[in-house]
Amino acid sequence: MSEPTGAARRRGPFQVGDKVQLTDPKGRHHTFTLEAGKAFHTHKGSFPHDELIGAPEGTVVRSSGNFDYLALRPLLPDFVLSMPRGAAVIYPKDAGQIIAMADIFAGARVVEAGVGSGALSTFLLRAVGDQGLLSSYERRQDFADIAKKNVEGYFGGPHPAWNLTVGDLQDNLVETDVDRVILDMLAPWECLEAVHKALVPGGLVCCYVATTTQLARTVETMRAMRCFTEPQSWESMVRTWHVEGLAVRPDHRMIGHTGFLVTARRMADGVDAPMRRRRPSKGYDSDDYEAPQV
Numbered sequence: 001m002s003e004p005t006g007a008a009r010r011r012g013p014f015q016v017g018d019k020v021q022l023t024d025p026k027g028r029h030h031t032f033t034l035e036a037g038k039a040f041h042t043h044k045g046s047f048p049h050d051e052l053i054g055a056p057e058g059t060v061v062r063s064s065g066n067f068d069y070l071a072l073r074p075l076l077p078d079f080v081l082s083m084p085r086g087a088a089v090i091y092p093k094d095a096g097q098i099i100a101m102a103d104i105f106a107g108a109r110v111v112e113a114g115v116g117s118g119a120l121s122t123f124l125l126r127a128v129g130d131q132g133l134l135s136s137y138e139r140r141q142d143f144a145d146i147a148k149k150n151v152e153g154y155f156g157g158p159h160p161a162w163n164l165t166v167g168d169l170q171d172n173l174v175e176t177d178v179d180r181v182i183l184d185m186l187a188p189w190e191c192l193e194a195v196h197k198a199l200v201p202g203g204l205v206c207c208y209v210a211t212t213t214q215l216a217r218t219v220e221t222m223r224a225m226r227c228f229t230e231p232q233s234w235e236s237m238v239r240t241w242h243v244e245g246l247a248v249r250p251d252h253r254m255i256g257h258t259g260f261l262v263t264a265r266r267m268a269d270g271v272d273a274p275m276r277r278r279r280p281s282k283g284y285d286s287d288d289y290e291a292p293q294v
């Protein structure tokens with residue numbers, strides 16, 4: 001049985017073409033691609049790539065300046081944070097939430113927009129696997145080009161489950177019988193009509209938005225459409241810890257805000273979503289939100 005796309009590049013001794021992540025004595029990372037006959041230069045001296053080719057991960061190399069560097073392959077979270085960017089990427093903590101809470105399964109048919117730098121596309125492709133489908137839409141050609149390079153750089157070539165279309169999702173979405181749709185864009189509410197058409201009954205839409213105003217508009221548009229279940233909204237915060245001797249405490253710095261996630265499921269055709277029992281608070285005007293015709 002052949003290995004899933006990209007798996008062979010994730011294990012075994014270092015080979016030419018592998019990405020290597022070095023950690024220096026101060027914990028800083030340096031990433032480069034292994035090439036026979038080349039040298040890696042830092043301001044603390046250099047060492048030949050050949051010292052790593054054929055060596056196992058977890059090897060320590062010493063530079064001519066007498067500094068030790070730990071060599072490992074970058075994990076996917078390291079890879080997406082160090083790859084070239086066009087648009088801002090979805091952070092690994094949010095990508096993890098999306099994979100779990102949007103229930104991305106092996107073999108799923110998934111639609112995604114926008115693609116930006118391709119960070120989320122890479123996580124989604126790993127989750128749907130070679131037998132699934134990820135159809136990604138990006139309105140900007142320059143971002144699509146960056147994303148393609150990043151995704152193919154990660155998998156070592158084209159991924160058999162990936163289609164990349166340049167254009168607005170709402171005008172170009174052709175797939176039907178889609179299990180999951182993931183939207184990371186400024187105005188996801190503009191795409192909900194097209195998303196509804198594409199999804200199977202019970203299929204899930206997940207939107208990642210950066211601000212509370214986008215969150216409100218997304219949720220209220222879904223409600224007004226009456227063809228999605230009651231949306232669930234949340235954010236996640238990750239706090240790293242400093243653990244040294246008796247000093248065991250949260251790190252002083254953290255990423256305080258990335259974005260909010262919203263999920264909802266598509267109702268069956270002709271079935272209206274049950275109305276919420278709770279009344280919206282005073283001052284709320286449901287006419288502020290228009291439901292597209294479905």
Ligand SMILES: C[S@@+](CC[C@H](N)C(=O)[O-])C[C@H]1O[C@@H](n2cnc3c(N)ncnc32)[C@H](O)[C@@H]1O
Pocket residue numbers: 087088089090113114115116117118119120121137138139140143167168169170184185186187191
């Ligand atoms: C924040 S970026 C996406 C980042 C991406 N999720 C990642 O992890 O690298 C948002 C992208 O959505 C694209 N976009 C916005 N509206 C769109 C639409 N209606 N259809 C397709 N792409 C859209 C923008 O051009 C931009 O590249």
